[in-house]
Amino acid sequence: MTANETSTAPRMTGDQRREQILAVARHVFAEGGYAASTDDIARAAGVSQPYVVRLFGSKRELYAETYRRAADEIVETLRSVAPGPDVKDRMGDAYLRLIADPDMRLLTMQGFMSSDADIQAMARHTLGEAFRLHEQKVGSGPEDARNFVAHGMLINALLGTDAPARAAGDPGLEALVECAIPASQRQDAR
Amino acid sequence: MTANETSTAPRMTGDQRREQILAVARHVFAEGGYAASTDDIARAAGVSQPYVVRLFGSKRELYAETYRRAADEIVETLRSVAPGPDVKDRMGDAYLRLIADPDMRLLTMQGFMSSDADIQAMARHTLGEAFRLHEQKVGSGPEDARNFVAHGMLINALLGTDAPARAAGDPGLEALVECAIPASQRQDAR
DNA sequence: GTCTATAGACAGATAGAC
DNA sequence: GTCTATCTGTCTATAGAC
Numbered sequence: 001m002t003a004n005e006t007s008t009a010p011r012m013t014g015d016q017r018r019e020q021i022l023a024v025a026r027h028v029f030a031e032g033g034y035a036a037s038t039d040d041i042a043r044a045a046g047v048s049q050p051y052v053v054r055l056f057g058s059k060r061e062l063y064a065e066t067y068r069r070a071a072d073e074i075v076e077t078l079r080s081v082a083p084g085p086d087v088k089d090r091m092g093d094a095y096l097r098l099i100a101d102p103d104m105r106l107l108t109m110q111g112f113m114s115s116d117a118d119i120q121a122m123a124r125h126t127l128g129e130a131f132r133l134h135e136q137k138v139g140s141g142p143e144d145a146r147n148f149v150a151h152g153m154l155i156n157a158l159l160g161t162d163a164p165a166r167a168a169g170d171p172g173l174e175a176l177v178e179c180a181i182p183a184s185q186r187q188d189a190r
Numbered sequence: 191m192t193a194n195e196t197s198t199a200p201r202m203t204g205d206q207r208r209e210q211i212l213a214v215a216r217h218v219f220a221e222g223g224y225a226a227s228t229d230d231i232a233r234a235a236g237v238s239q240p241y242v243v244r245l246f247g248s249k250r251e252l253y254a255e256t257y258r259r260a261a262d263e264i265v266e267t268l269r270s271v272a273p274g275p276d277v278k279d280r281m282g283d284a285y286l287r288l289i290a291d292p293d294m295r296l297l298t299m300q301g302f303m304s305s306d307a308d309i310q311a312m313a314r315h316t317l318g319e320a321f322r323l324h325e326q327k328v329g330s331g332p333e334d335a336r337n338f339v340a341h342g343m344l345i346n347a348l349l350g351t352d353a354p355a356r357a358a359g360d361p362g363l364e365a366l367v368e369c370a371i372p373a374s375q376r377q378d379a380r
Numbered sequence: 381g382t383c384t385a386t387a388g389a390c391a392g393a394t395a396g397a398c
Numbered sequence: 399g400t401c402t403a404t405c406t407g408t409c410t411a412t413a414g415a416c
Contacts, residue, residue, distance in 0.1 A: 010381040017381075033303070035225045037409060048383055053411060055381095109303050112350040113223070113296065124351035128363025135365070142369045146344070147337060149366065153347050154340035160302040161314035173318025175325070176339065179332045200399040207399075227391065238401055243393060245399095 014055070021045045021052060025066045030103035033110055034063055064118055070107045071122045074098055075129045081137060088138045095130075095152050096185055099159070109156050154180055204245070211235045211242060215256045220293035223300055224253055254308055260297045261312045264288055265319045271327060278328045285320075285342050286375055289349070299346050344370055 012020070024045040028036045038059050042049040056062035074095075081087065081094050099105045111123030127149060134145035158164065158177060164186040167173040177186065202210065214235040218226045228249050232239040246252035264285075271277065271284050289295045301313030317339060324335035348354065348367060354376040357363040367376065 012381080014381070031305070033223075033225075035223075038411095039409075047381095049409090050384085050411075050413095051382055059410065106303065112347040113299050113303065115221070120351045121356070124348070124353040124356065124363055125360055127347060127351070127353065128357070128360050128366050130362075131366040132362030142365060146366060146369050147340070150337070150340040150344035150370070153343035154336070157302040157317060157343050158314070161310045161317070163314040163317065166311070166314065167318070170315055170318050172320075172322030173314055175332060176318050176321040176336060179336050180340070202399080204399070228393095229391075237399095239391095240393075240395095240402085241400055249392065 017045075017047070018055060021047070021055060021062075022066060022069065025062055026070065026107065027103050029063055029066050029110075030106040034114070034116075038062070060116070064116070067107060067111060067119055068122060070104055071111065071126045073104070074108065074126055075133075078130055078133045081133075083137055088140065088144075091134060091138060091148065092151075096155075096182070099152070099155060100185065102159075105156055105159055109160060151180070155185075207237070208245060211237070211245065211252075212256055212259065215252055216260065216297065217293050219253055219256050219300075220296040223296075224304070224306075228252070250306070254306070257297060257301060257309055258312060260294055261301065261316045263294070264298065264316055265323075268320055268323045271323075273327055278330065278334075281324060281328060281338065282341075286345075286372070289342070289345065290375065292349075295346055295349055299350060341370070345375075 011017075021041065025041050028041045028044060032040065038052050039049040041062075042052045045052070052062070053059065056065065077094050077098055078091065081091050099108075108123075108126075111119050111126070114120055114123065130149050130152070131142075131145050134148045135142060138144065138148075158181060163173055163177050164181055167177045201207075211231065215231050218231045218234060222230065228242050229239040231252075232242045235242070242252070243249065246255065267284050267288055268281065271281050289298075298313075298316075301309050301316070304310055304313065320339050320342070321332075321335045324338045325332060328334065328338075348371060353363055353367050354371055357367045
């Protein structure tokens, strides 16, 4: 170190702060959607609200970057599933593990309802990649790949409505949860 | 009529106004989500913002009532599919016809991401009913019924991201759209 | 790199008149 | 049945200091 100027030193480098705020934003946006405030994010990150806006230019850009990272993580995770025996099961498991994180699930779902063209583009591309990777790795044909993606969407919807924890007393829902969600995934997620 | 008191007469009865505002709210909430303002709804209905709030008690109650009607319409439509030959196809068609209305599709999707317990409850019950009605009417077993609901969710997601109109150039997405969405439904919806 | 102060817009809800 | 006026809160973004 060159000198220890006790009070002039910033607490973090810009990059560190960016990463920290993106991590916090992922959680806050996941729970509150785009309607979540930059102030909530700032408080959770321990910085001032104007600083959050300054670092990313605007709330919209922060949200887009947050979403992009989540979408990339999904595609990368599916891409990194090794070929070989049981690929089909391992592909399903990989998705279940991603979605076991409620923030990931909620953020993903938001893409399918966004009115922002950039978010929509990322969301639909992720769907297409999931389909393509299933066809490529599993090779059981387009219908099977489509069912893979569709089943993923159904699980998102069921978890989003807290169905596994609250199906009791609703016969249709009980039966649906039982045949759509593996027992290991059936505890509350919200 | 008893008398024509030219300026004292209200423009509509309370019930008529309620229905009109609910119709308008369906569209405004569909496009803007819960974040849409009561003022937007009021303007679109040609009344004042405070009056909208007064008629329904609060924005939240207006939203809940709007959602309830959409959810009821889905269940009623599926329930009214006549048994007989080709029930399976007619059940799928009934859902496609519902979802061909972008407002219906958007509103439905919002239920799967709501943080409001009442909305969540309606949304998951709708999923369960769709499953149950498929089993009851089509009778091709739980896996087939699950695939029916799952496929519905996939179509919601694809339409939500404008995939049919924008898949060009994205090979995975093109293939997915082709095998998930009937040609008749493939034009832009947003 | 980070803050305070604050502008400027907009929201939902209440009070009370007609 | 419906409005106007308005309170109170909240939000993003900018300006400028340190």
